[in-house]
Amino acid sequence: MTNRERIMNILHxxxxxxxxxxxxxxxGELLLEWAEQGKxxxxxxxxxxxxxxxxxxxxxxxxxxxxxxxPVGYNNGLFPPFEHKVLEVLPxxxxxxxxxxxxxxxxxxxxxxxxxxxxxLLKDREAFETLYKPxxxxxxxxxxxxxxxxxxxxxxxxxxxxxAVGSVLGNIRNMTSVVGMSYLIYDEDEDLFADIVDTYADMxxxxxxxxxxxxxxxxxxxxxxxxxxxxxxxxxxxLFEKYCAKHYxxxxxxxxxxxxxxxxxxxxGVVEKLLPTWFNNGVNTMFPIEVGVWGDQFEPARKKxxxxxxxxxxxxxxxxxxxxxxxDAEIERMKRLVSLGGFIPCPDHRLMPGTKFELVQYxxxxxxxxxx
Amino acid sequence: MSIINExxxxxxxxxxxxxxxxxxxxxxxGIDPSTILNDGLLSGMNxxxxxxxxxxxxxxxxxVAARAMNAGVQLLKPLLIExxxxxxxxxxxGTVQGDLHxxxxxxxxxxxxxxxxEVIDLxxxxxxxxxxxxxxxKDCQIICCSALLTTTMDxxxxxxxxxxxxxxxxxxxxxxxxxxxxxxxxxxxxxxCYTSDAASAADAAVExxxxxx
Numbered sequence: 001m002t003n004r005e006r007i008m009n010i011l012h013x014x015x016x017x018x019x020x021x022x023x024x025x026x027x028g029e030l031l032l033e034w035a036e037q038g039k040x041x042x043x044x045x046x047x048x049x050x051x052x053x054x055x056x057x058x059x060x061x062x063x064x065x066x067x068x069x070x071p072v073g074y075n076n077g078l079f080p081p082f083e084h085k086v087l088e089v090l091p092x093x094x095x096x097x098x099x100x101x102x103x104x105x106x107x108x109x110x111x112x113x114x115x116x117x118x119x120x121l122l123k124d125r126e127a128f129e130t131l132y133k134p135x136x137x138x139x140x141x142x143x144x145x146x147x148x149x150x151x152x153x154x155x156x157x158x159x160x161x162x163x164a165v166g167s168v169l170g171n172i173r174n175m176t177s178v179v180g181m182s183y184l185i186y187d188e189d190e191d192l193f194a195d196i197v198d199t200y201a202d203m204x205x206x207x208x209x210x211x212x213x214x215x216x217x218x219x220x221x222x223x224x225x226x227x228x229x230x231x232x233x234x235x236x237x238x239l240f241e242k243y244c245a246k247h248y249x250x251x252x253x254x255x256x257x258x259x260x261x262x263x264x265x266x267x268x269g270v271v272e273k274l275l276p277t278w279f280n281n282g283v284n285t286m287f288p289i290e291v292g293v294w295g296d297q298f299e300p301a302r303k304k305x306x307x308x309x310x311x312x313x314x315x316x317x318x319x320x321x322x323x324x325x326x327x328d329a330e331i332e333r334m335k336r337l338v339s340l341g342g343f344i345p346c347p348d349h350r351l352m353p354g355t356k357f358e359l360v361q362y363x364x365x366x367x368x369x370x371x372x
Numbered sequence: 373m374s375i376i377n378e379x380x381x382x383x384x385x386x387x388x389x390x391x392x393x394x395x396x397x398x399x400x401x402g403i404d405p406s407t408i409l410n411d412g413l414l415s416g417m418n419x420x421x422x423x424x425x426x427x428x429x430x431x432x433x434x435x436v437a438a439r440a441m442n443a444g445v446q447l448l449k450p451l452l453i454e455x456x457x458x459x460x461x462x463x464x465x466g467t468v469q470g471d472l473h474x475x476x477x478x479x480x481x482x483x484x485x486x487x488x489x490e491v492i493d494l495x496x497x498x499x500x501x502x503x504x505x506x507x508x509x510k511d512c513q514i515i516c517c518s519a520l521l522t523t524t525m526d527x528x529x530x531x532x533x534x535x536x537x538x539x540x541x542x543x544x545x546x547x548x549x550x551x552x553x554x555x556x557x558x559x560x561x562x563x564x565c566y567t568s569d570a571a572s573a574a575d576a577a578v579e580x581x582x583x584x585x
Contacts, residue, residue: 029523094472094497106472108497116472116496178475182432183439186386229431229476230551231569236430273427293522293552318522353523 002158003065008219009372011262011285011310013341016372020065021364022312022346024288025050029353031058039357062357063364066159068287068312068346069266071222072151073164074207075142077171078102078135082121101175102131117177122184125192132175136199138206151216160219162264163211165251166204168244169235170225170267172196178234185239194243201247208251212258220262221255223283228269230294237273245277252282264312268349270296279305288313290348302340310342317347320363321354327363331370338370375401379412379444384419386436388443395444405451410488413444417486421571424483431479434570438482445485459490461581464506465516466494467550468527476550476570477518483574484516489581500527500534507535507544513584514577517563519550528553529561545580549573 001009006016031045040058048054051070059066081100088096094108096118105115122132147154155161173181184193227234252263264285265278271286290296291314298311315334319326334345345367351360373381375398382390391413398408420437423429463484467477474496481491492510494502503515515535519525528548535541545564548557558566565580567573 092497106496108472116474178431179435179478182435185432186436232427232430234431236433239432 004158004160004219006372007066007160007344008262010344011220011312011342013307019338019367019370019372020344021063021367022066022068022344023059023064023364024069024313024347024350025055025067026351026355027353030351030355033353034357037357062361063368065368068162068264068344069222071162071164071220072147072155072218073166074144074211076164076166076204076207078132078175079137079139079142080135101171103175103177117179120176120180122176122180122196124187125189128192128196132196133199136203138203140210142207143210145210145214148211148214148216151214162220162222163208163216163218163260165208165221165223165255165263167224168197168201168247169227169240172200173227173234181235185235197243197247201251205247205251205254208254212254218260220264220285221252221260222287223263223265225265225267226269228267228271228274230269232270232272233274237277240274241277245281248278248281248283256282262310264310269294272296272301275301275305275309279309284308285310285312287311288346288348292316292318292348296348298337298343299340302343307342311337312344313346313348314343315345315347315363317349317351317355320347320351320356320359322359324359324362327359327366331363331366334367335370338372375403376407376412379408380416380419383413383416383437383440383444386433386440388436388440391440392443392447395447399447399451405448405455406457409445409448409452409457413441413448414486414488417441417483421483421486421574425569425571431475434479434482438486441482441486460488460578461514461584462490462492462510462512463514463516463547463577463581464492464494464503464510464512465518466498466503467496467518467520468524468531469497469499470527471519471521471524472496473520474518476520479570480516480518480549480573483570484577487574487578489574489577500530503531504534504538504540508538508540512544513581514545514547516547516549516573516577519548519553522552525550525552525557526561528557528563532562543584545584547573547577547580 001017003020006020009016031048034040035042035045044054044058050067082102084100085098086095087098094106097105097107099105102121104119106118107115121127262285263283264287265283266287268290289298289311298314302309316330319330337343379394420434424434465481467474481493484491507515517528517531532546547565548563555566565576567576
């Protein structure tokens with residue numbers, strides 16, 4: 001069987017000769033760490049990103065079959081983006097930077113961290129109408145139509161390939177920060193936040209429609225959201241339903257019309273409270289199910305939603321920083337989840353600094369021994 | 373509904389303009405500033421904190437309520453100083469060295485302020501020495517450390533060691549929290565308190581300040 005067949009079979013509750021060894025990429029710092037340890041070449045560590053040739057080469061060295069988070073897509077960001085520029089250098093060496101999303105971030109060169117969000121441009125209706133709305137429109141340049149017209153012949157045939165279908169709220173949160181998003185929701189112009197979400201979603205629908213109309217075939221659709229944290233969602237489930245549900249439904253109905261029945265969504269954190277909105281509107285595959293750091297779980301969700309809910313992820317990646325016994329324990333836990341059907345283990349986020357190269361190889365080798 | 377209740381209700385729905393106007397009216401009406409603070413603003417923020425703990429409200433509701441509270445507190449501040457009103461305790465808070473993420477830290481800060489605690493915000497990327505020196509200089513009862521990343525949480529252990537070295541461990545409690553932090557980790561590094569959410573952190577800080585005084 002090819003890995004594509006294995007993945008599609010498992011997610012459709014059919015037999016497979018074995019589990020595929022699926023991963024979710026790496027922190028860049030880990031690859032540099034491995035290069036320093038002599039595990040991989042420095043060349044392989046630099047410029048290694050999801051779907052790059054270097055990543056595929058590293059997959060081969062480690063023994064991975066594929067990276068789930070490697071969908072193909074279109075430009076669903078602000079078009080054109082804001083200029084990425086340094087606004088100010090502070091006395092401690094950190095910089096205030098305007099991001100392509102119009103967020104003012106503080107970064108510190110040499111410090112590996114999610115940037116601190118200092119300010120944002122999308123504060124009121126005027127900023128939306130003049131700065132953002134024009135950048136949230138559909139333009140043909142957002143899509144490489146020629147690529148998609150040839151896609152069925154040029155795509156790798158042995159791995160499942162997803163189509164990135166964008167985001168409903170996560171990217172807007174990226175444009176405003178959590179604080180800015182919160183103020184926009186509750187500030188006096190009650191319609192403003194809905195207008196922002198609707199405008200951004202309508203553009204993405206048009207992009208998706210244009211891609212699917214080329215005849216390109218995909219194994220799954222894949223959203224990115226990241227709208228939850230350790231204690232649950234970053235927005236109330238009621239507001240999430242109110243602003244976002246219809247857009248998931250519309251986009252997912254379109255995917256279904258074109259034969260895509262696996263619709264995956266990447267959201268970090270504990271996602272339980274938002275799952276009803278996603279699941280009831282066509283999203284059926286949880287990813288990456290962050291069990292290790294955030295304590296998310298697949299089994300309770302499966303119990304609640306039944307076999308219609310699939311999962312990719314759920315393997316505690318922190319075990320890969322420990323020892324063989326910890327990895328073995330995780331593999332045993334994975335066996336139980338695999339036996340539920342419709343579930344493919346994958347480290348529950350990008351592998352982080354401190355992860356042991358040999359343990360990753362060991363995990364990839366062992367997970368492939370599990371038969372379905 | 374009394375004006376104090378109105379302040380509390382409007383704060384809970386994040387109505388910053390209304391809270392400001394009501395607080396000003398209450399001041400003009402001669403209501404004791406401590407009453408406006410405790411029974412209006414802090415009482416409203418307490419309701420939000422409890423609801424947040426119980427997943428009845430979420431981060432946006434906390435943020436807009438805290439914004440409304442701060443707007444009211446700004447009006448009251450000079451009067452409270454004049455009256456000699458004391459905070460329930462003093463905490464220095466920051467995100468540990470190497471970590472620039474601050475929303476968790478900011479939520480804890482808002483919740484603690486909502487409990488009437490004075491919070492000295494050291495920002496992000498804070499060294500162990502800065503935590504400890506601030507606690508000494510500003511006479512804080514608590515050092516509160518936040519981290520988002522598994523790669524930076526170990527700095528919290530350095531804060532504990534630094535406090536031990538400075539000889540303040542018997543006087544200053546160390547609280548830890550953030551995405552990857554657990555009770556097990558708190559115990560391992562010898563910190564005093566871990567809570568899983570911002571509202572519980574504020575409750576714990578009130579208790580720690582009370583036991584320190």
